[in-house]
Amino acid sequence: MSQSSTQNRQWLLASRPHGAPTTDNFRLETTSIPEPADGQLLLRTIWLSLDPYMRGRMSDAPSYSPPVEIGAVMVGGTVSRVEKSNHPDYQPGEWVLGYSGWQDYDVSDGSGLVKLGTDPEHPSWSLGVLGMPGFTAYMGLLDIGQPKSGETLVVAAATGPVGATVGQIGKLKGCRVVGVAGGAEKCRHAVEVLGFDQCVDHHAGDFAEQLKQACPQGIDIYYENVGGKVFDAVLPLLNTAARVPVCGLVSGYNATDLPPGPDRLGLLMGTILKKRIRMQGFIINQDYGYRIAEFQQEMGRWVQEGKIHYREQVTDELENAPQALIGLLEGKNFGKVVIRVANNNL
Structure with a gap:
């Protein structure tokens, strides 16, 4: 109809x-x-x-x-x-x-x-890319992630509207960008179209080991929008003073109970303390709505210049x-x- x-x-x-x-x-x-x-x-x-x-x-x-x-x-x-x-x-x-x-x-x-x-x-x-997902990528990475040239940035859901934009901004800022996506086709897109340095398929049986091999210098920034097994693989690879912007946890949105397995809260809190990790959640319009004009100007220019693919x-x-x-x-x-x-x- x-x-x-x-x-x-x-x-x-x-x-x-x-x-x-x-x-x-x-x-x-x-x-x-x-x-x-x-x-x-x-x-x-x-x-x-x-x-x-x-x-x-x-x-x-x-x-x-x-x-x-x-x-x-x-x-x-x-x-x-x-x-x-x-x-x-x-x-x-x-x-x-x-x-x-x-x-x-x-x-x-x-x-x-x-x-x-x-x-x-x-x-x-x-x-x-010019709206809420792009704004989420822009502020989460630049304000909380604070990328520096030469750092390793890992992005979950790398071909989604937020992850794809995060990775491309990371490349513009001089980072080595490793994506995580579901399937070979999405990983090819992340590398060949979006310009990521590598992409790891989270469906792989040895996903955690592949991610470790893709990040030989550890992880300085992990842009979190998935949670679950991806974060489990990321946690031991985080460097001292790593930053973790958290904009979503889509792997758990349909959950009705806590995930199975051992309680990992102690491991998480211990890692945050010992490695002095900054992990911060944010709600884009509530936390950054006053900076929308800044985003629109910068992202509009990047898209117009062909620096951001969508x-x-x-x-x-x-x-x-x-x-x-x-x-x-x-x-x-x-x-x-x-x-x-x-x-x-x-």
Whole structure:
């Protein structure tokens, strides 16, 4: 079913998942298109971003943001066009970056919207390399990781939108960059397209040994967005004064219990102490929102100059959003996952 000019499709959270989400946790409904009041504008979604944080928002466990309520529209970043406007600052046809969620249409008073002009060259990139994932990579590496020329940087999920950008920024700063990815094809992409020095397949039976061989001088910076067995292999390789920015732990987002095996908390804390390691979590908009202009200027220049490469995984049609998110959480994506909700024109 394609986007309609008379109806609004909405994906709602039908139930909270226990473990990995299933399609039963979502419900598709169709409603009438809302009318904007004075001071409001009607947005039509063209692109929808799918990101790992959405799994956390489906849960009602305590977190840094409130959960999606049962029966509410699923959250998500969007690139939209202004269809109607009763707002003095917006005109029909303009493109905006916003947070309309998993639906065709949304009414906004303009709060939180970012103007993208009337004819952006790559509008969906504002959901990726020029948006939240790129911003996460930029601030986490440069502010917490503080890379220095000649250091070894290891990046998990190396071909995802955050990891790919982290590794490329690391190369721009003179680091030796080792990626970790799932499968030979992703590892080839990391080296041949993104310019990483090496990439290790975490599916390999001797993954920990391969990572050790790839980092003969140890690890100075580990950009953490996966956790699990990847971090287990990284921990003994961290150098004194290593830095570990933590932006995500996707390997555990579907977990319902603590991981099996011995308690490794003592090992972790002992390593942090003895090697004087800096490990810091961050939430990009809450911690660094005031530095967005700096990121936009620098990243925009790098992308324009061809210094940062970017790959999208595009899925057509809003109906396919639940399955695309499930695949993302299973690591089946190759690049930034976006839903093309509609063409530019109805």
